[in-house]
Amino acid sequence: MGLRGENLLGLRAVRGTRAALQGVDPVSGQSLLPAYGGATQEQLDQACELAWRAWAPYRELGAPAHALLLESIATHIEDLGEELIDRAALETALDAARLRGERARTTAQLRMFAQLVREGRHVEPRHDPALPDRAPLPRPDLRMGHMGIGPVAVFGASNFPLAFSVAGGDTASALAAGCPVVVKAHGAHPGTSELVGRAVQAAARQTGMPDGVFSLLYGADEQIGAWLVAHPRIQAVGFTGSRGAGDALARIAASRARPIPVFAEMSSVNPVFVFPGALRERARAIAAGFAQSMTLGSGQFCTKPGLVFLLGDEGADEFLDTLERQLQATRTAALLSAGIAARYRQATQQACARATLRTLGAAPAPDGTRAQVFVLGPREFAEQAAWREEMFGPAAVVVRGASPGDLAALLDELGGQLTATVVVEPGDHALARPLMRTLETLAGRLLMNGWPTGVEVCEAMVHGGPYPACSDPRFSSVGTLAIRRFLRPVCYQNMAEDLLPDWLQRHTPRAQAPTDKEGARA
């Protein structure tokens, strides 16, 4: 498929006339063709109006049709074959094996949401039958279910060009909820976005969806995202990215004439707590696992373990020595973009300038960045708030010399997290138990003896957490739970069956099977 450099407005493709953006090979620094003209405000307005007008016919098609669309998108993405992998690798410097895995995750989650809505479990129907003889007042018949919130704005993420971008989890869950989607492509992988966007467009065409169920817009600056979130037809926002950008979008959404909900997944250091028994018993294995997890994907996972507390002394030197050897043997890839690499260099240079006990470093990547670990005492950690901030890329902080009793004070200012991990031996459990009760107030997912990179897409997953991990801790952006971000409950009181919506009728259990309709309604 030849790349055309166009915005996708529903079923059409049009050239944007605002400032153009181009992909860049992060390894060579070379710009990639084609150029993507930024969408104008009029084009954005068309996309949002199309989405609005598509909403009613799209939801009337019902969940079975939404499931077919999602499955067709998955197939069309697979049909792109190696072209998609090659382009994504070129634009992001992520290796092909990782990208193939990410593609498999992307198509699996499209099919997971198809299955979810086909079963109708997202509707969560409830029914309180009428109680005509109740005193002092009769109870009416009340049926409730969940429907889509309306057109959703989705922002592509730099670090998951497939699984969190054009047809990633936000788009999949919104389309599954019955919501049209307008995607703002991430500027770091425009060609990948076009390929996937055209796959979605082809799927929408093939499954006969109303025009406007999906649009894809490009912009070289922040204006396009700001317009999108401010547009009155947009009813919710899904975003994965930096805290600054997420905060900015949340502010725009809150200052609309009619504010809308934003789910922004932003910033997390994903603390790990190595308890004394575990450190004593298996310092080397833990260090090796940590080195691997923190450098995986060049440390560009939202769930990278960026902060490790060594809660004992015995084994701490062995941990650090092993970690140093592991890092020296690690050569990470170039970071996702020149901007990310520049911010990473700045963050690690600033960290080097602060007081540390020791700094461990790896060999430089092709873009000159390198993995680094800053080793601190608890006092250094407590005194500098900067140590609590995420460094996006292969950097981490190790705090040694804190005891479990110090943690309450050290964690009080930490802020919300996507994950928190305890590394324990059976003998550590008694010490770990009170910490667990604190960690569950801080993080969306708690792990024992594992590493937080690698987010399973399933029923029980939570990828979320209190601010700044996310803008709203009550939701998840991964797993079937993610669909709740884009659903709202609606109640029907004493409603005749022929005025109930199909989506609720399909999922409301009949009152009693053997009686006739009128009898059952009494």
Added chain:
Amino acid sequence: MGLRGENLLGLRAVRGTRAALQGVDPVSGQSLLPAYGGATQEQLDQACELAWRAWAPYRELGAPAHALLLESIATHIEDLGEELIDRAALETALDAARLRGERARTTAQLRMFAQLVREGRHVEPRHDPALPDRAPLPRPDLRMGHMGIGPVAVFGASNFPLAFSVAGGDTASALAAGCPVVVKAHGAHPGTSELVGRAVQAAARQTGMPDGVFSLLYGADEQIGAWLVAHPRIQAVGFTGSRGAGDALARIAASRARPIPVFAEMSSVNPVFVFPGALRERARAIAAGFAQSMTLGSGQFCTKPGLVFLLGDEGADEFLDTLERQLQATRTAALLSAGIAARYRQATQQACARATLRTLGAAPAPDGTRAQVFVLGPREFAEQAAWREEMFGPAAVVVRGASPGDLAALLDELGGQLTATVVVEPGDHALARPLMRTLETLAGRLLMNGWPTGVEVCEAMVHGGPYPACSDPRFSSVGTLAIRRFLRPVCYQNMAEDLLPDWLQRHTPRAQAPTDKEGARA
């Protein structure tokens, strides 16, 4: 019980030293003793810190203890007897029968939430068992459930001194979720608030709750609410009141260093659509029902039907003539406060100054306010945005002369609603069906042939809707669904049973009953 005029900080009572407020009898205009000194910032800080420190021990007590607290609160409120009804009637001008009904609703919803959490249904546990042999990577064991979000700020509402105030639905659902609560008393019923607050305090003492699970603060100005929502220990907000105040609190919450979710229920005109067949067949009965619903509680329900579309001509005169006679025979009570009465007078005077076809009015209430209905044509309605705004009190708008085909355009600017109602005969269903599909995007609850006042407290109720009805359309403030506002999901990965929280263990089905623990964990 003698009223003391104090703030309740956990289990203590302290006198506030900022500007005092007093209740006022809305009928006589006389101030009521005692005076309630406003809480200082230090006192508010104490309440929030107490709530924060109470959170861990409170949630460790578990849902059975939370249920006991809720039931004890209900009993203590009942034990206040007629003293509570008398004081509430004095402060609000609501009649005793209404207040007794509201008290029954308040205690019923406390017991409903007790039952809900005792059954553990709020946890919504999910479990993805480990798949150790899955290729290319094994799946870990993942368990998920919902826990409380943390200390919740609750704002008392003027129009429900019991059911939406100190121990109303927000407090009940937050306590049920395992969240301590700091209530800001509504200034229009401080004595009622103290009585209920002391009942909650007594229940907390009797059931052995940690100090700080509940506090009650007074303030004569807006400062106290602003401080409360801005306080770093507060994790969520429940509010029912005006759009201006709700918007202001949402802005404060969004501009915190760590933003938190706000559920604000604010403003709704609750449109009613009378279809031609129904208008022709039973204009009088519909007019009588409407007059009763819009003047119930002096029109001070969030769900007051404030906008009626007569979609036919036949029967329209009969509807209006009946409505006029009904209104003339209606003498509403004084409004809840002098401030509300003043705003009502201003809103209705401004309405009188705009172009109308006809204005219907009732006899004046003791405070000089009177029920009014403004009859418009569709052009008048479309031309003046002010007709789409809620007039809090016994006023409504009737639009005659619009056809069902005009509605899409008329509704496009209406904004979110708590309710929308269709009044139909069987022959109207075909006309009503497309409108239903629009109304469900606008409102949280849709009714057929009923009146929206009267909100059932049950499983299937939705009291919410898109902005400006609510700040977040994905939640409800009435019914068991209301607890979701104050819950967040947490996932546990490969967690040993003795590190799982009790609340999740209690509700996670064991993998296989007959195998031993280790075997079941493989």
